[in-house]
């Protein structure tokens with residue numbers, strides 16, 4: 704037991720260290736980015752694309768560091784009754800440029816009468832961002848559909864709101880289905896493999912669950928089950 708406690712303690716301090724370093728990296732990175740933006744706006748046509756590379760790559764670095772932060776220092780959710788559709792809409796608004804760039808057809812099928820869930824809107828936003836990014840990346844060939852839907856389900860005397868995100872990409876490989884929630888499991892050249900483990904941690908902290916499978920659309924389906932408020 705002492706051995707296990709030591710192990711847990713070591714992991715916790717490692718987590719704090721990673722989180723500390725990640726945090727310190729983000730500030731100068733933000734400055735690099737905004738400086739490159741300014742430079743780009745004043746640069747000549749030859750220099751402009753170079754400044755844009757700095758902006759793009761520092762944005763990418765920032766999202767990698769943010770993923771490590773989310774992973775290394777999971778936050779306790781501040782639960783209150785919230786409308787899940789509002790969180791999903793917030794995600795979709797942020798992703799509009801990417802959806803348009805990929806010419807993705809977005810299908811929104813929400814419940815007629817929204818039901819509140821017990822949730823932390825900020826954390827759920829971060830969880831769904833990972834799921835949406837995966838769906839968009841799966842639909843990267845362009846011209847494909849992504850469907851977002853919500854419904855209410857009663858199971859074993861408990862009520863859930865289920866949000867499903869489906870795509871028309873290649874679907875989960877056998878390998879991905881087996882290791883999806885393992886930290887650092889990725890099949891992408893530039894992936895961190897942290898997205899779905901962050902999703903699973905956040906949803907578990909809401910006493911919900913994540914289910915994955917195949918979508919009738921032809922690609923992957925990810926369902927997030929969250930307890931209805933007032934249970």
Ligand code: ADP
Nearest residue numbers: 837841874889890891894895896897898899923
């Ligand atoms: P990353 O996106 O950095 O690879 P994730 O944990 O989010 O990390 O995903 C792990 C792996 O699961 C991906 O590399 C991919 O193989 C698979 N995956 C996730 N979402 C989808 C999806 N919508 N369609 C197909 N495969 C997926």
